[in-house]
Amino acid sequence: MNSNRTEIATLGEFGLIRRLTEGFKIKNDSTLKGVGDDAAVLDYKDKRVLVTTDLLLEGIHFDLVYVPMKHLGYKSAVVNFSDIYAMNGRPRQLTVSLGLSARFSVEDLEDFYAGLQSACDAYGVDLIGGDTSASVTGLTVSITCLGEGERGKIVRRNGAKDTDLICVSGDLGAAYMGLQLLEREKSVFKGEKDFAPDFAGKEYLLERQLKPEARKDIIEMLDTAGILPTSMIDISDGLSSELLHISRESRTGCRIYEDRIPVDYQTAALAEQFNMSLTTAALNGGEDYELLFTVPLACHDAVAALTGISIIGHVTKPELGNYLTGRDGGEVELRAQGWNSLK
Amino acid sequence: MNSNRTEIATLGEFGLIRRLTEGFKIKNDSTLKGVGDDAAVLDYKDKRVLVTTDLLLEGIHFDLVYVPMKHLGYKSAVVNFSDIYAMNGRPRQLTVSLGLSARFSVEDLEDFYAGLQSACDAYGVDLIGGDTSASVTGLTVSITCLGEGERGKIVRRNGAKDTDLICVSGDLGAAYMGLQLLEREKSVFKGEKDFAPDFAGKEYLLERQLKPEARKDIIEMLDTAGILPTSMIDISDGLSSELLHISRESRTGCRIYEDRIPVDYQTAALAEQFNMSLTTAALNGGEDYELLFTVPLACHDAVAALTGISIIGHVTKPELGNYLTGRDGGEVELRAQGWNSLK
Numbered sequence: 001m002n003s004n005r006t007e008i009a010t011l012g013e014f015g016l017i018r019r020l021t022e023g024f025k026i027k028n029d030s031t032l033k034g035v036g037d038d039a040a041v042l043d044y045k046d047k048r049v050l051v052t053t054d055l056l057l058e059g060i061h062f063d064l065v066y067v068p069m070k071h072l073g074y075k076s077a078v079v080n081f082s083d084i085y086a087m088n089g090r091p092r093q094l095t096v097s098l099g100l101s102a103r104f105s106v107e108d109l110e111d112f113y114a115g116l117q118s119a120c121d122a123y124g125v126d127l128i129g130g131d132t133s134a135s136v137t138g139l140t141v142s143i144t145c146l147g148e149g150e151r152g153k154i155v156r157r158n159g160a161k162d163t164d165l166i167c168v169s170g171d172l173g174a175a176y177m178g179l180q181l182l183e184r185e186k187s188v189f190k191g192e193k194d195f196a197p198d199f200a201g202k203e204y205l206l207e208r209q210l211k212p213e214a215r216k217d218i219i220e221m222l223d224t225a226g227i228l229p230t231s232m233i234d235i236s237d238g239l240s241s242e243l244l245h246i247s248r249e250s251r252t253g254c255r256i257y258e259d260r261i262p263v264d265y266q267t268a269a270l271a272e273q274f275n276m277s278l279t280t281a282a283l284n285g286g287e288d289y290e291l292l293f294t295v296p297l298a299c300h301d302a303v304a305a306l307t308g309i310s311i312i313g314h315v316t317k318p319e320l321g322n323y324l325t326g327r328d329g330g331e332v333e334l335r336a337q338g339w340n341s342l343k
Numbered sequence: 344m345n346s347n348r349t350e351i352a353t354l355g356e357f358g359l360i361r362r363l364t365e366g367f368k369i370k371n372d373s374t375l376k377g378v379g380d381d382a383a384v385l386d387y388k389d390k391r392v393l394v395t396t397d398l399l400l401e402g403i404h405f406d407l408v409y410v411p412m413k414h415l416g417y418k419s420a421v422v423n424f425s426d427i428y429a430m431n432g433r434p435r436q437l438t439v440s441l442g443l444s445a446r447f448s449v450e451d452l453e454d455f456y457a458g459l460q461s462a463c464d465a466y467g468v469d470l471i472g473g474d475t476s477a478s479v480t481g482l483t484v485s486i487t488c489l490g491e492g493e494r495g496k497i498v499r500r501n502g503a504k505d506t507d508l509i510c511v512s513g514d515l516g517a518a519y520m521g522l523q524l525l526e527r528e529k530s531v532f533k534g535e536k537d538f539a540p541d542f543a544g545k546e547y548l549l550e551r552q553l554k555p556e557a558r559k560d561i562i563e564m565l566d567t568a569g570i571l572p573t574s575m576i577d578i579s580d581g582l583s584s585e586l587l588h589i590s591r592e593s594r595t596g597c598r599i600y601e602d603r604i605p606v607d608y609q610t611a612a613l614a615e616q617f618n619m620s621l622t623t624a625a626l627n628g629g630e631d632y633e634l635l636f637t638v639p640l641a642c643h644d645a646v647a648a649l650t651g652i653s654i655i656g657h658v659t660k661p662e663l664g665n666y667l668t669g670r671d672g673g674e675v676e677l678r679a680q681g682w683n684s685l686k
Binding site: 032033036037038039040041042043044045046048049050051052053054055057058059060061083084086087089093095097098099128129130131133134135136137138140142144145146147149154156157158232233234249 | 381387393
């Protein structure tokens with residue numbers, strides 16, 4: 001947390017909100033009125049409105065021992081943008097509510113909002129409102145994101161068809177291995193004052209955990225290539241869990257291949273170092289914020305020609321279930337072992 | 344809290360959401376897809392989209408010692424609807440995120456959702472999404488409400504003009520006195536097992552605190568009467584605080600009269616019993632969820648003819664400041680002493 005310290009109480013709720021939000025400029029025509037009235041006013045004209053929301057709680061979703069406030073602000077926004085892209089939409093507006101215990105200073109919040117602003121600038125999103133309140137313990141972050149979808153081009157989870165190809169963007173498991181790394185270092189250095197672990201060669205894993213990106217580029221690339229997925233979801237709880245969502249909603253099954261699952265070198269190296277299963281990290285790790293989508297078989301060549309997308313399997317009839325074919329040819333039924341904070 | 348007890352972990356996050364939301368029916372044409380995908384899909388056609396959000400934290404905004412979960416669900420929804428009506432809009436959709444510690448059971452959540460559903464049914468609003476998560480301590484409720492506004496009929500805080508009449512709906516201070524009553528009884532009965540205080544004759548105060556309503560009826564009545572306010576806000580932090588918002592945003596001043604402030608008999612009686620200032624309760628109590636609005640002087644007779652609306656003063660030039668004229672003819676400058684959780 002920031003070393004200068006201004007108590008939040010010296011500004012009051014409205015003074016605080018003004019100070020934190022004054023640097024945000026409105027970027028979208030659809031935002032008629034942002035922060036500062038009972039409600040924000042938007043005009044979506046002939047576009048569909050997409051709405052998603054996320055609640056992030058200290059001690060459950062993030063650990064401020066190793067997550068800087070600025071990164072937390074950035075990530076809180078981006079994980080919501082990811083949900084809008086997963087509908088083939090474009091994020092446009094964001095509301096942010098914070099519950100804050102007394103240990104947080106105005107400077108801590110400025111760091112959080114700097115990260116938020118950086119994400120909003122990078123993705124062209126307007127901050128339009130929120131709520132700031134004291135809390136008894138810890139930090140609570142609640143974000144709602146609104147986005148724009150074109151009629152006929154919104155992609156849901158329920159459109160996958162037998163024989164469709166299953167595709168993922170980027171690589172999987174890195175954010176999870178980044179988290180393992182941070183947790184491991186935290187426990188090693190517990191109690192030491194000058195916490196300066198050596199993360200050389202593992203920067204990618206840390207970045208994937210601390211500063212994930214939403215795949216705006218993939219959505220734009222598919223649009224340019226004229227490819228409209230039949231179903232899509234973002235990978236927040238792990239590949240297995242998301243595949244099962246698509247199968248259930250689409251009333252299909254799926255078959256994926258272990259050797260097709262994209263994994264970065266750093267992910268593989270750390271899994272080996274920590275003696276963890278690489279495939280488990282990729283299947284169940286979560287927080288990848290990559291896009292999982294299906295396209296008709298006829299799109300094979302068009303999709304295969306795109307960089308940054310891997311074809312990992314295909315959609316099947318529902319009675320065939322949901323299976324992974326291993327490198328050894330063995331079959332494993334997919335289970336949702338993704339992250340579930342309620343268990 | 345409910346006496347039957349099913350652990351939340353037995354259902355898992357997705358099972359829990361399905362169980363809690365299956366009873367909700369979609370009521371609005373603008374809701375194309377509600378709960379169950381990465382984002383909800385709405386179609387507002389030529390209407391403006393209004394967005395408001397609130398964060399409610401246990402121990403700060405509510406005390407589960409005397410607030411039943413069902414009432415909490417109802418109130419959490421209604422306070423957001425109130426913000427949409429305060430823009431002269433109509434609430435249409437709601438997202439609800441909950442952070443829950445282990446002391447809450449599935450039955451507690453069913454009570455909360457029963458209250459939520461009751462509010463959604465009463466106001467014609469669709470539940471379209473949310474997020475449910477474990478928390479380290481207590482209950483966190485984050486609600487975002489979307490509503491519909493007609494082009495040219497959205498009323499903001501910044502349109503009040505010199506000589507406009509200042510009006511409020513209903514009566515003020517009752518929710519605050521209800522809270523005083525509950526807090527007083529809580530401290531009196533602390534430690535006693537069979538907590539059965541006598542609230543006879545004070546039911547209105549308790550209802551205003553525990554089960555407030557949003558003034559849909561007032562918005563519809565004004566519309567029917569052809570009256571479009573020049574500015575409007577809902578009274579959540581107290582009359583003084585809200586008047587100052589309108590004055591600042593409209594660059595005006597205001598003058599209100601103590602003897603015009605509407606107060607219920609029960610509010611007055613309890614203020615006397617507790618030896619508290621009635622006017623302070625009405626000015627600064629908060630949580631009234633009544634509407635405060637301004638109309639042109641020419642609307643005087645039309646507004647005066649409506650039931651449930653009091654004309655309490657008028658808008659002035661900004662250099663005249665913001666004042667209350669007391670019953671004794673004395674003048675008091677209005678200050679925002681409303682509820683501020685950050686102080």
